[in-house]
Amino acid sequence: MAASQWVVEGTMENFQQVVVDGSRERPIVIDFWAPWCGPCRALAPLLEKLANEKAGEFLLMKINTDENPDLAQMFQVEGIPAVFAVRDGQVVNNFTGLLPEAQLRQFIDDLGTGAAAPAEPTPLDQAAELESHDRGAAGNAYRAMLATAPDDPAARVGLARVLLSAPGNEPQAIPLLSGVDFGDFATEAQRLKTIIHLREVPHADADLTAARSATTAEAKVALARILAARGDYTGAMDELLAAADDDRQLGRTAVRDLMLKVFEVIGPRSPQADDYRKRLQSRLY
Incomplete structure (x- = not known):
């Protein structure tokens, strides 16, 4: 806030x-x-x-x-x-x-x-309201908006957000976000692009199981990347704090960089981001 x-x-x-x-x-x-x-x-x-x-x-x-x-x-x-x-x-x-x-x-x-x-x-109001309880209907509503206005940034971002609510739809979401760099919906478009970027890390169940045995600071960062890719942002931030406890220098580089990306997804000034920001700073300085 x-x-x-x-x-x-x-x-x-x-x-x-x-x-x-x-x-x-x-x-x-x-x-x-x-x-x-x-x-x-x-x-x-x-x-x-x-x-x-x-x-x-x-x-x-x-x-x-x-x-x-x-x-x-x-x-x-x-x-x-x-x-x-x-x-x-x-x-x-x-x-x-x-x-x-x-x-x-x-x-x-x-x-x-x-x-x-x-x-x-408005059609945008109706589509956004549907997102909270019927994402399939919300996706159809955004597609209907795009059928009449293909460049509408609100509809493009809205449909991308609906698609990204389930894994595996990143290839469909990427072109929708292309070009939404300015205006009221640019911040949300960038947040969704960050989600897509975080999901580039292999994060299947087998990857998570293998990473759970993390003991070194580097391994904990790797586990945090997998958790973030799976949408477990709280778990990811907890692992990053543990990595910073083990290695302060790593905390100032890889830990901080990934933490900032997670903040971008959950809201840079959200109460949760503010809390974890303070907790990381207390470990580094």
């Missing part, structure tokens, strides 16, 4: 003060997200950008649904990202999925005009 006085992390402990009481002074926009949610990563920087631009006209609260399931249940969240606008203790507007920046700006601007009707879901 970006460091900002206009962006706060929501918990059950601060919900009453920040949302219920705080919404009587200014609108509160709540972003329900999770570290594993690709659309959430695409939406988050746009919301944070607007919060900083508006400089106090509204407060953005980010709630991790994995850590705060009670709050998600309170708002009857069924798919993420889910965004709710609260004013005077009441929800006045909401949407689920991604919105283009122009529509997101309108959503925020409407908080000051009293408009309360939710925006009509």
Whole structure:
């Protein structure tokens, strides 16, 4: 999460003060997200950008649904990202999925005009919402978007993300991400490219079994590469910390390099990345 006085992390402990009481002074926009949610990563920087631009006209609260399931249940969240606008203790507007920046700006601007009707879901909204519970349908929705607009970066990145949710689809995902280097979806495209890069390491069950006997620092880094390729990012980071404990010099090179790639996948400023960054730094300096 970006460091900002206009962006706060929501918990059950601060919900009453920040949302219920705080919404009587200014609108509160709540972003329900999770570290594993690709659309959430695409939406988050746009919301944070607007919060900083508006400089106090509204407060953005980010709630991790994995850590705060009670709050998600309170708002009857069924798919993420889910965004709710609260004013005077009441929800006045909401949407689920991604919105283009122009529509997101309108959503925020409407908080000051009293408009309360939710925006009509766009094809992108519908596809992003499907990702949370029906990836096959989400893939078809993105393909339908590409049939009419082959260069649409949102659809290209969305379909690539759906494809990469299962192993073996990397060859189909690579061309979709080609050329998405600028704009709102470039960060997510780069994250997906990093996932593809990490999966280049052989990581079959036999590879993992053979690597489990790792005892040297180098062998632990090799095991971390396999775990990262399999999507076990927490396990990979734990092995990297163990390797840094064994060899501080390796910790400053191969360990750090792989850790940064994992951070790029889980979110460079996510709470988990911040935690492991501090733990690695404590071992190296």
